[in-house]
Amino acid sequence: MTDAWWAPYLFIALAGWIATDIWRWLGVVAGNKLKEESEALHWVRAVATALVMAVTAKLIVFPTGALSHSPMELRIGAAVIGFIAFLATGQRVIVGVIVPIAVLASGLLILGL
């Protein structure tokens, strides 16, 4: 690598831009072949949802940064209580966001973290 001003940009374009967009482009190629309501599309939906939820659950169970030193029971408890509140109130997304945040914040305050 050189020390030219554009060197880090070239690095980002290759190791970042191409590395992510290649999968998006393959997604278009694959998605173009899928028929609406086909069994293949059901499977693709299942894989996409499972992938996103696996990433999401890991953010709660194994967080990085600010929450990495908070108790795991508090984070999982806040998420579970929030999801129950969300289901109990007719699946209102705003409830599913505010309730777990409130539980987590109170927990962090009480524990003095």
Next chain:
Amino acid sequence: MGIFSLPSLILMTSFVGFSAFALESGVTRGEAVFMTLTIWALPAKMILIGSMVSGAGMAACFLAVTLSSIRMMPMVASIVPDMRTAKTPTWLLLFLSHFVAITAWVYATQNLTKVPREARVAWFAGFGITLTLINTAIVAICYGVVAAFPPLVAGVLFFLTPVYFISSIWASARHSVVKVAFIIGVIGGPLFALIEPEFDILYAGIGGGTLAYLIDRFWFRRKIVPSSTEGEP
């Protein structure tokens, strides 16, 4: 337009956090802006910065980023059939796919079918491109202004994203298979992270997604012809 909707606002706070993270990691303002525009997905950018800071070479950075981005393929593939018409050119879909990341994907699965089919490509272009440009501007402006949040605020901001995904993906599930995959993914993600941390997301996603499909097909939909079964939640 959904730019001032709950998911966009949550995403914008995440990008304020990203500008602080970029500054802290020694990434310049120009590089942080360039990453936001070209990579867009937040986890991929965090991984790229993490690898660059650790001194990894081009090949190692590429590998780390690309492994974390495989999920883009099924995400894009699952919305393309809902988005296109018979006349939509492929180059346009290739261009627009760049603006897919988790938030835009969740928002698109939730709202795409409410838009008349002929207008869906334009609707996604308007939402997706605006969301990317606004967050690029946020990084450009907030870089160096917001050094770091107090721990409590940072923790709460970090928690917003996963709890938002949990309720919005469940609420927007129009097919039973999405709910089955949701439950398997939530359990499989952390489980495989303990068993096989290198490829946990792949196992949980491809393995868990396939299991979810089979459970749905041969249990929940065993007697019925696909579609016309479950209503809007």
